[in-house]
Amino acid sequence: MLTGFIKARFKRPLHFIPALKLVWQSSPNWTLARIGLVIIQGILPLFSIYMTKLIVDQVTISLALSNRAAALNDIVPLLVVAACLTISTTLFASLSDLVTIAHAQRVTDYMQGIIHSKSISADLEYYENAQYYDALQRAQQEAPYRPPRILDRLALAGQSSISLLAMLGLLLALHWGIVGILFVAAIPTVLVRMKFAGVMYHWKRRRTQLERQAMYLGWLQTSDLFAKEIRLFNLGEHFRQRYAQLRELIYKEKVGIVSKRSFAFFGAQVIAGLFVFAIFIYMVQQTLAGVLKLGDLVLYYQALQKGQNSLRGLLRSLSGLYEDNLFLANLYEFLDIESKVLEPERPQPFPETLATGVxxxxxxxxxxxxxxxxxxxxxxxxxxxxxxxxxxxxxxxxxxxxxxxxxxxxxxxxxxxxxxxxxxxxxxxxxxxxISVIFQDYAKYHFTARDNIQLGNIERPADDRRIRSAAQLSGADRVIQSLPQGYDTVLGKMFDQGEELSIGQWQKIALARAFLRDSxxxxxxxPTSAMDxxxxxxxxxxxxxxxxxxxxxxxxxxxxxxxxxxxxxxxxxxxxIEEGNHHTLMNLNGVYASMFETQAQNYR
Structure with a gap:
């Protein structure tokens, strides 16, 4: 029913269905606990308001009796049951809070893992494309909280549906028209939510690159990579102002959209409130006419309030799911990226020893x-x-x-x-x-010196002898031995007790990684451009x-x-343009010879 409503109304792919599968995969036990609590919390309000009606009716009867002490004995059991229901409601609310937080954390961590896996498996080509970074930015924004939010909204929809059905059953006994009025009153709010969900979605997609530019400017001001040059060229204030200008533009546009949405919400809520107030007037009139008892008035009024809240919650969940469905397109836009460098269907074994070479x-x-x-x-x-x-x-x-x-x-x-x-x-x-490769833009890992070298061949167990041998070959061993904790010293200043290295020393660490790999x-x-x-x-x-x-x-x-x-x-x-050994190329007296002679002059 829920998916049919959204699909029929908006003609969009239902991205939240696969998202729910991810939610289930992240933590089946927490998901089941969440569903159980939704059902219980949906039913409890019905019992609570019915007990209120019984207590009010019993109090009304007792006031007309002369033996009020005996009447009190009849009320006490009802009060005890009502107290138990209140305690139960509080208990399940606390349990729900615990389950919601624990489940949300599990889902968030699981989704981040999926984003990381996709980022790692994506072709290198994507990292040279601005559109990829836009897709990654949007996915990173949506992945941590959209799937948990979908579950929250479905939980609210389920809980609200159960409570709504119970309340509507009571209100139908009073007058069938009340149900229709409640639904009509809720329509303006739903339309406003859905309209502005679309507006916000398209605005965020349009402004993704602007958000990334602002993030980049923020990174420039806080990263150690640029700290020296920013201070030498006095760029800090310049970057800060550019960052502030971008954030101000984003702020004004976002507040403009939210302001329009708030005024539209206000108008929709006023309309809904007038409809509900008209129903309440009808209830009061029926009570004054003697059709309803005082307990009935309390019962129906509470049913009206809870029914309105449940309907509002249900429709808010539906419109929220529409919003989530829009934004989940960002996540699946990223997850649907396909690799162009494909695995072979039937891989050939790599030669144990090269015969003819590359x-x-x-x-x-x-x-x-x-x-x-x-x-x-x-x-x-x-x-x-x-x-x-x-x-x-x-x-x-x-x-x-x-x-x-x-x-x-x-x-x-x-x-x-x-x-x-x-x-x-x-x-x-x-x-x-x-194949063992060390590129000129080698990585600096802020791990221990031992870990930095071991990363060259993580398929094998850590072996201090092999690690030291690789470090000796690259010249890194002498550098590492001079550090406070030797091979256990954390490199870089990102973490406590870290030791920063010179560019040439970092290169020796990177070379050791290449030498460690048995390729x-x-x-x-x-790899040695920073060495003398x-x-x-x-x-x-x-x-x-x-x-x-x-x-x-x-x-x-x-x-x-x-x-x-x-x-x-x-x-x-x-x-x-040329090939051969050194002597052949020098005799050719071409580009290589010219380059060699130019460099040689600097050492004469």
Missing amino acids: VFNNVSFQYATTKRKAIHNVSLKLQPGQVIALVGENGSGKTTLIKLLCRLYDPTEGSITIDGIDLKSFSKLELKSH QVIVLDE PKAEYEVFQQFRELIQDQSAILISHRLSTVKMADYIYVMSQGHM
């Missing part, structure tokens, strides 16, 4: 947010045990090639194979477990000795390091 065959790639190709017909090979280097100016497509190799994207044209098998034929998880292909994308040339040279000397049968791809602007590679590919604007 081959890029005429690979082209274009990001979805631009018409310009990032990669144009690139072909290269990485043989087992070989170290190749990718060289080129910023934006030439080097990092994009690595993203394609890790299958964070699929090529627009061409193919990438490992031992002759297309990357698309491997399980994404297995493929990534055999057949290692990719280092500008001597430290970088030592790292790569150790690296060459370490990899043995592993294959490696090195991206670096320091050509003194790059020349140690077995083979070098030079890129420019997404094209592969």
Whole structure:
């Protein structure tokens, strides 16, 4: 009945039905407890007002008797029952409060987990799209409280329906027209709620990007990433004013909508109040005419009030569900995002040992947010045990090639194979477990030094020996040994007793993560840019000795390091323009030779 009403009236998909399934999945026991309390709390008011009628009637009779002491004995049992009903009502209200809070917390945490899972599984492409961030923002706003609110409203609708049916049964005994008047009186309020629910929904969607801009400005003012520059360039007040201007615009628009809604509500409530007052006048007239007893007047008046409240609660729940249904579209807009990098139906096993290596065959790639190709017909090979280097100016497509190799994207044209098998034929998880990558924008985890390195291979149990070995290879061990708690020291200043590291020291931690991973292909994308040339040279000397049968791809602007590679590919604007070893490229006297000579002059 409930879903049919909304579907027939608004012709919209019923998003709250799958949301209720999520509510059930989050905590079946709390959901059952909630339903039981709804039924009990819906029935209790009927018993309470009926006991009030019996007490009033008995008091009226007692006043006409001479032996009032005997009459009091007849009233006492009724008072005891009424007291028990009051205590029961209070008890179940307290239980309801407990169950509601506990259940809501469970649902909120469960929904946040779903948002996090979807965010993790979404293709990297979405993180380079402003519309994705709009969808994520709206989903994050709705996910924590919309499903619990739906349950609250359904609970209120159920409880109100039970109470309403009981009250209507009483009021029908007085006059059938009262029921019709109650429903007519409630219609204006429902229409106002539904109209402004739609207005608020469309306004919030329209202003999502403005909200995100304000949040970004707030983040700029509070994040340690920008603290130094904001103070050096005196940007704090500038950002604060821009933030205040955006929030003021949002405030004025929102208050304008709410003000119109409040005046409309006032008019609707006045109309409803006049209808109800007319019914009460009719009841008083019937009592004065002797048709109703005094107890009947109390009974019917209470039934009228509770019936009106129950009807108001039911219709408020219906209109609220319409509002929730609108806003849940935001949540499912995000949850319905589909991956373009698909898992193979029948994954091929990854080779235990590389035989022929990695081959890029005429690979082209274009990001979805631009018409310009990032990669144009690139072909290269990485043989087992070989170290190749990718060289080129910023934006030439080097990092994009690595993203394609890790299958964070699929090529627009061409193919990438490992031992002759297309990357698309491997399980994404297995493929990534055999490739170890450290990007230039490596992550800084505010965990212990041990945890920071262990994150490089969480599939294996923590092993202090392997962690220390990886740290020694990257040069991080000396840094960690100098910290107050050694490997148990929390890195960064976000938490108590945390120790901040320099950029170069953070890079060594990130390198240790890459060395810890037991993979057949290692990719280092500008991983030592913050190190001095001597430290970088030592790292790569150790690296060459370490990899043995592993294959490696090195991206670096320091050509003194790059020349140690077995083979070098030079890129420019997404094209592969030169290739060969260091001596071949120097003899070619092309772009690579020019870059090398330019850098070499700085050291002469």
